[in-house]
Amino acid sequence: MRPSFFHHLHPPTIPAAQAQWRYTLGAGGIAVMLVLVLLVTGALEMFFYIPTPDQAGPSIQTIAFLVPFGGLVRNLHYWAAQALIVVAAVHLLRVVFTAAYVPPRRFNYLLGLALLVLSLLLDFTGYALRWDEGVRWALVAGTNLLKTVPWMGGGLYALAVGGPEPGGATLIRFYAWHVFGLVLPLVILSAWHLFRVRRDGGIAVPPPTARATAERISRNELVRREALAALIAGVALLALALWRAAPLAPPITIGSVGIAEARAPWFLLWVQQLLRWGDPFWAGVFVPLALTVGLALIPYLLPGPPRSQLGRWFPPGGRLAQIITGAIALLMIGLTVLALYP
Amino acid sequence: MSALLVAAWNESRKPRPVVLVPTLSGRPEYCLTCHADVPQISAAHPTGTFGCVSCHGGQPLALDADLAHSTMRGGRNPSDFSVVEASCGGANCHSGSAAEGRDHIQRALTSVQTTYAGAIATVRYAFGAQSGPGAQQGIYAIEDPHSATGLTALTAFDPAHDANPSVQTFAANCLNCHLSAQPLPGAQYARFTGCAACHAPTAGTGVQLNAPTLHQLTTAISYAQCNTCHNRGNYSMRDLQFHPRTDAPADRLRDYYQPIAQFTRCEYTLDCVDCHTRTEAMGDGDIHGNKKEIQYIRCKTCHGTPTELPLTKALTDPNDIAFRLALLNPVVDLKIGDTILVTEKGEPLWNIRALPGGAYELFGKASGQRFTFRPVMGSRCTQNPEDQSSASCHQCHSVQR
Structure with a gap:
């Protein structure tokens, strides 16, 4: 059978041991699927969403309640976005815990990390596009953090907010970032990331002599497994979207001062918890940036395991990276739990 | 799939x-x-x-x-005074100009039914919490620098800062009937707050206040609606408690429970709003210290005296407020050329029309019932024209209860 375009994106064969769920967790593939869901549902939402302060809330309510299947599309977009953060984080942990970042995959590791950062920014900008009382605190607090950056804080704030306080200029900027400024790099980097997976020799595997078995699976089998993963993930996503609607609150009104919900979106709760303890710049800007840079430097600064240890979980040669990354993950989870249950 | x-x-x-x-x-x-x-x-x-x-x-x-x-706004009741301006206000709605008779909100907010200023002053004075009997405090703080009564401001009654324990007891037990107070439990007290306290007919309907079907505003306000606050019992100055009435009267005549009160037939046949005007019920926009200042309708308003006929007004202007009021509650088909009664303050008694031959007809605002009556002038009444209190009229015209 001549391979289709989709089959052609895959290598003809890959080692069976590394094509297993328990090795890859399917996280990268599911992330790609979620991005595709987000692109489609987001494009549909663009037909109805109006990025002005007085129309943003009502237009989202129109999508959620009045447009046929609009609520479902919005819920799918919301849940896919939340899931993407989780799946991308799991993918990152998988890569670190299997030492898949060692050369020649160092650069692709950076691309992946950039994609995670882009996903977080997309999630935050999308969250702010609700422009309702539920997001006002996070919008104000999040943008105010920019002011704390030494030397360039005022400029960064002006760049992001477009005025002395969040308003119409902020909303249109967040919208432009969300549907274009961040999506375009996400798509380009995603394509590059996938290209580099192939270019770097496919999934990280030990050299042929170090493999327990020479068994390989065909691209047909690989595509079949990917389709199965997409199907399961799709059903789960649909179930989530039908079970729980994406949150909505009354639109922000001029002059409203009460804070309906002084809580960051869940993926930034760990930062909010840090902010309760520390200086806004150090807790809200420096620490998250330092952690990102630290993660980015892992393949460059820490000794990686020899290639013979690749293709399995927790290779001893990558212990330090595993401990550091695991500690960061646990720290974030712990801070999030603390923020949820103070 | x-x-x-x-x-x-x-x-x-x-x-x-x-x-x-x-x-x-x-x-x-x-x-x-x-x-x-x-x-x-x-x-x-x-x-x-x-x-x-x-x-x-x-x-x-x-x-x-x-x-x-x-x-x-205001949960089920957007007319609650905490939100009334946003709900019912606006120059073309109910916070317009006094000249056009659209200043309902300003009037209602300064009314003694809202401020409760008289009751608060009486109790605070009686128990030594203030030096004079005049009104100083209201349920809310209000200001009206141009108040024609000379009372230009009321501070907010704050029992927590009133050291007098009697005043605190009063605050705890006796603040049930001003227009921002939640009613006491019981169908006989069932009313909303704000404008809807009077204009949403809850009395005698048997429906719960939270029933969606209870969605009605009217100017045809029956006496029963007034009775959700008035005529329900006594506030005792002795123990500073509300003592609800316990009787179950079978007719209007005996419904008024004060044993000393005397009534003429019109007082227990008509509804309160048939005689008492908008200004009396809702205020005139000035701050008043007690009910007596604002309540001015007397027997002679409709009946005149032995020497004077009641005041009348011929309707010549199609924009006369009398037509607007009659449109809202069409119990009478007022026409240009009709003569209606007016009060001494010029308020139209739009439901009372002069008939050829010297008599008058009154249409019950809530009942729609038509009554006719004659003026005192020309009758056998010998009452001194200068002494026109209701007590004087009751001497001859009260009905035995």
């Missing part, structure tokens, strides 16, 4: 949105999707004109109950 079927099934479970585009706002509202059973509130507030949101607030596009109701 299954997923699509599930999605389609889920979509089919949702109610079909019912849109209303009120002419006043021009913005679509979907409240009727769930609230199709709510009747139009009044002929003066047609649903097609006002919709729901201009009065109630809320999220007009939301079909999720929590979100849709999240920004409603």
Whole structure:
């Protein structure tokens, strides 16, 4: 059978041991699927969403309640976005815990990390596009953090907010970032990331002599497994979207001062918890940036395991990276739990 | 395919949105999707004109109950005085000019029924919490530098800062009847707050205050509605408690429970609003210290004296407020050329019309019933024209109870 375009994106064969769920967790593939869901549902939402302060809330309510299947599309977009953060984080942990970042995959590791950062920014900008009382605190607090950056804080704030306080200029900027400024790099980097997976020799595997078995699976089998993963993930996503609607609150009104919900979106709760303890710049800007840079430097600064240890979980040669990354993950989870249950 | 079927099934479970585009706002509202059973509130507030949101607030596009109701003003009652300006106000609605008779909100907010200034002053003075009997405090702090009564401001009555324990007891037990107070439990007290306390007929309907069908505003206010506050019992100065009445009168004559009170036939046959005017009930826009200052209708307002006929006014202007009031409550077909009674302050008694031959006809505002009566002048009445208190008239005209 001549391979289709989709089959052609895959290598003809890959080692069976590394094509297993328990090795890859399917996280990268599911992330790609979620991005595709987000692109489609987001494009549909663009037909109805109006990025002005007085129309943003009502237009989202129109999508959620009045447009046929609009609520479902919005819920799918919301849940896919939340899931993407989780799946991308799991993918990152998988890569670190299997030492898949060692050369020649160092650069692709950076691309992946950039994609995670882009996903977080997309999630935050999308969250702010609700422009309702539920997001006002996070919008104000999040943008105010920019002011704390030494030397360039005022400029960064002006760049992001477009005025002395969040308003119409902020909303249109967040919208432009969300549907274009961040999506375009996400798509380009995603394509590059996938290209580099192939270019770097496919999934990280030990050299042929170090493999327990020479068994390989065909691209047909690989595509079949990917389709199965997409199907399961799709059903789960649909179930989530039908079970729980994406949150909505009354639109922000001029002059409203009460804070309906002084809580960051869940993926930034760990930062909010840090902010309760520390200086806004150090807790809200420096620490998250330092952690990102630290993660980015892992393949460059820490000794990686020899290639013979690749293709399995927790290779001893990558212990330090595993401990550091695991500690960061646990720290974030712990801070999030603390923020949820103070 | 299954997923699509599930999605389609889920979509089919949702109610079909019912849109209303009120002419006043021009913005679509979907409240009727769930609230199709709510009747139009009044002929003066047609649903097609006002919709729901201009009065109630809320999220007009939301079909999720929590979100849709999240920004409603005053919960079920947008006329509560805490939100009345946003709900009922506006130059063309109920906070317009006094000259056009559209200053209902300003008047109601300064009315003694709202400020409770007289009761508060009486109790505070009686128990030594203030040096004079004049009104100083109200339920809310209000100011009116141009108040014709000379009383230009009331500070907020704050029992927590009133060291006098009797005043605190009064505050705890006796603040049930001003227009911002929640009513006491019991069907006999059932009323809303704010404008709806009087204008939403709750008395005698037997329906719960939270029933969606209780969606009505009227100027045809029956005496029973007044009785949700008035005529329900006594506030005792001795123990600073409210003592509800315990009798169950079978007719109007015996319904007024004060044993010393005397009544003429019109007082127990008509409804309160048939004689008492808008200004008396809702205030005149000035701050008053007690009820006596604002209540001025007497027997002679309608009946005149042995030497004077009641005051009248011939209707020549189609924009006369009398026509507007009669339009709101069409119990009488007023026409240009009709002569109606007016009070000494010039308020139209638009439901009382002079008949050829010297008699008058009164149409009950709540009952629609037609009564005729004659003036005192020309009768056998020998009452001193200068002494026209109701007590004087009751000497001859009260009915034995």
